[in-house]
Amino acid sequence: MARQRSRNVTLTDVARRAGVSVATASKALNARDEVAPETRRRVLEAAEQLAFQPNVLARGLLTGRTRTIGLLTDELGGRFSIPILLGVENALANGQMSVLLCDARGDAIRRQHYIRTLLARQVDGFVVLGESNDLRPSLTRHIPVPVVYVYGESDNPDDLSVLADDEHGARLATEHLVSLGRRRIAHVTGPESYRAARDRAASARAVLAAAGLQLAGGAPLFGEWSQRWGRHAARTLLAAHPDIDAIFCGNDQIAAGVAGALREFGRQVPEDISIVGYDNWHEFAADCQPPLTTVDLNLQRLGETAVHHLFAALDGQPATGVVRQPCRLVVRDSTGPPPPRLAR
Amino acid sequence: MARQRSRNVTLTDVARRAGVSVATASKALNARDEVAPETRRRVLEAAEQLAFQPNVLARGLLTGRTRTIGLLTDELGGRFSIPILLGVENALANGQMSVLLCDARGDAIRRQHYIRTLLARQVDGFVVLGESNDLRPSLTRHIPVPVVYVYGESDNPDDLSVLADDEHGARLATEHLVSLGRRRIAHVTGPESYRAARDRAASARAVLAAAGLQLAGGAPLFGEWSQRWGRHAARTLLAAHPDIDAIFCGNDQIAAGVAGALREFGRQVPEDISIVGYDNWHEFAADCQPPLTTVDLNLQRLGETAVHHLFAALDGQPATGVVRQPCRLVVRDSTGPPPPRLAR
DNA sequence: CTGAAAGCGCTTACAG
DNA sequence: CTGAAAGCGCTTACAG
Structure with a gap:
């Protein structure tokens, strides 16, 4: 734990080692096709050798996309939040996105603070996780990026809410x-x-x-x-x-x-x-x-479904209204037919 | 949800409105003392009116600090992770920091992937949350920023592990x-x-x-x-x-x-x-x-304690070894003295 | 006290 | 196919 943060390897280092400009190095690494195969090979090799990891902040600053979403929960301690959270995290990771977690603990001030914080961090979108499936006030008017509500339904029908049925x-x-x-x-x-x-x-x-x-x-x-x-x-x-x-x-x-x-x-x-x-x-x-x-x-799947809808919205295909996800009966030993003598 | 992301208000907008340069606007907002009180007032007013939120990415690119930490869990679904997670989130928020959540689900490949992802996002430090309190392999050699282990103990005594006693x-x-x-x-x-x-x-x-x-x-x-x-x-x-x-x-x-x-x-x-x-x-x-x-x-407090140690490490005061946090007996109705006739 | 300039690390037209 | 230049939004010496 006592180690110092060493200077990161940057694209400039990779370019120098490969003997090309940073522009070319960037194109090679991003698989754009305006690069000679041999050049690309050299760049990829240099990146590999230096264990280069592009600085996501710099890319985000330029592209306006951070590949990060904000997960705003009301009460993480609740019984239902965790499986949904797992589904959200999993679906996001599969889409190469990361999740910033904020638990408002049912406090409106805290919630507004988190919305500002997440926006300052340039998240691409929000997932708002309700603590119960009661209607909840829409937050969308405070949020200029796509929002999907999960488990708890937004009171604004123009929002998208993904709910258990x-x-x-x-x-x-x-x-x-x-x-x-x-x-x-x-x-x-x-x-x-x-x-x-x-x-x-x-x-x-x-x-x-x-x-x-x-x-x-x-x-x-x-x-x-x-x-x-x-x-x-x-x-x-x-x-x-x-x-x-x-x-x-x-x-x-x-x-x-x-x-x-x-x-x-x-x-x-x-x-x-x-x-x-x-x-x-x-x-x-x-x-x-x-x-x-x-x-x-199927709470984990509920979280995954919410993320898929968020991805659609990020791709310019937003939906509105309510999506209800079916449930599943799990049969164990507490149910069975009545004893024969009582059967009718 | 259908709303477009509008162009963000930038420091340039604030500076223009306040009639100063961006450099001065920056100093005014960051409460550096080389700014005339009247100038500062105008800048703050302009920022207020425009609802300015500084772009955290840009700041992070410059300062090398993102005020973000990575929380790497092994198995969030487990019983103990949630209270600890809550404590971590709470303590970080109190320190104006955010948390990127990654659940490795006990998969080593996935864990390494997340470490790379979090480093590419320039997190300032890591909290590694174990799923049990058994010894676990240290990850510190892959991580060039401070790391604190919580609940599960790192097998490297040079790491810091915060454990329940x-x-x-x-x-x-x-x-x-x-x-x-x-x-x-x-x-x-x-x-x-x-x-x-x-x-x-x-x-x-x-x-x-x-x-x-x-x-x-x-x-x-x-x-x-x-x-x-x-x-x-x-x-x-x-x-x-x-x-x-x-x-x-x-x-x-x-x-x-x-x-x-x-x-x-x-x-x-x-x-x-x-x-x-x-x-x-x-x-x-x-x-x-x-x-x-x-x-x-006291799992929530365990998470908070881990974050306080991480803050210390970020301030250049790293610790090593094991910190054990005391427990608390909660007395309810399932214990009492033996009945009088049996008392000895 | 104020502002022009450089620069963080990257991507993207654009020119060659 | 390659690279010089501009620029994302901010901060920080530095000069005035």
Whole structure:
């Protein structure tokens, strides 16, 4: 760590070693075709020998393109940001671009500061990552380069928002339970203030209605995104509706809590009561007792999709509106058909 | 999103509006004292009116400093990276620096590629974030700017590594149990191949030995970092050593699994058997039944500490060796004194 | 105190 | 095909 930064090898060094001008060296390295093959060979050899790395700042100053994008997050600590971030980083790297990371921590001042900072660094575009899938105020008017919103939807329909399709995810979950022969299905989920909770609940009800069914208890149980709430809700449900045969949970934590409570009450999962979670949060879903059937939002792919749309916008092909990416049902051991004696 | 990037406001624009040369404008904005107060006022006003943001690339080209550091991670998806990342981001932002994020995904080729990319972007320094706290190969010989390793220790003692103090964390946990009057303490932890598991186990044994005790069963139970292993190990322990009165777990997932199994066996937590977890992973520890006493590694602060050391190195004050940051015991409901009838 | 000039490292017309 | 020159936006001696 004590090493000094040595002077960088510059194009001038390469040119000198190859015995050409910097202009020619530049053309040779950038594979422009106005260079003699033998000259190019000499330049490439010199660059190789000197381990030349072009200074990206100088190039950016000239071209106005930095091949850098700003990733503005609201709350990186949240559960959903990381897989999306990974997808964004991966897709950008595949496109030879880099990402400057800024976490606003839900603070508007901090967010504005970061927007200025990123613009001063001449980023080519922005990805704005929401902490929930609720509508969020558009930032685009402050940003003179292309912006794509991911996970959280911009409130300006002229922006492009790339979202997980919760209607689809909840439909997959509910149809799975119905197709297994479940008929008295309850829904335990997070706070009604979350769009995710409302959308999933609405979708579940729609699927049941189409099958001539309704939610056990008549309505979703809105609460918290926690195991604790799952345990509590399961007890309440068993007391009020002892004949339920399935519980669709708004996330995997709730599902894990439900599973724990059902076990304490001696109900067998999946035979007596099947459980579906949501999120495919590995540590909760796969490590649950029993492992949970759940909905995977494909978050990493969501990040990649957002970047592909950003690339399109950088190429002059911007889109607007909402792109919804489908979900995927992951079937594990927490769902199955009712026991034969109860089959109808 | 369809907006065109408009030409940026440059220092030339500001200078023209203020009626001065760019040289004077530059000095005024950078608060150098060779400028008349009235001139400075006019320049600042012009900059304000034009919403001038200096082009950081141009400045970087000139000064050789970009105020950007590269964060090289091995596996961002891992449990520990995020809090550390947050700490790094926060400390850098406080120092008016930005972070370029690169996740090598444990791939050596990809890692080398990122090192070259970051150097081409003229980063001022690197933070290298390990995915585990095992020793890792030093990258410093490829990097001509200051490097600080965080969480994972570099195998070169000439590097600086900022680490969580697992010896301390396990000591806090074990001393807590001993001080509560627990005497038959078991240790259930992750794979022995992890340094974290070995270090914590060794520390627990040392504390017990100092108190004239030894681990229930004579040795730690190494297994996996999962609830499943926690459940399994708890059953094994109860069968072999029905009189144990505490279990120190290598992480919170194991502890949650242990808590679930003990409940099924009708053992009261914390009265009959107290449990301590490790990591203070909120979703597992605080939401456990009962909420877990656990060890918090202060990971966010670890990231901040690493950045402070990097700043020192950038200021010409590099350090070498290992910095270990203390842990913190978080006491919740899973630990308490033995019931009076059993107290001795 | 102010400004003309040089220069950071590169790319791109343009002339030869 | 090659290279001298201009220039991206800024900062810093240096001269006045």
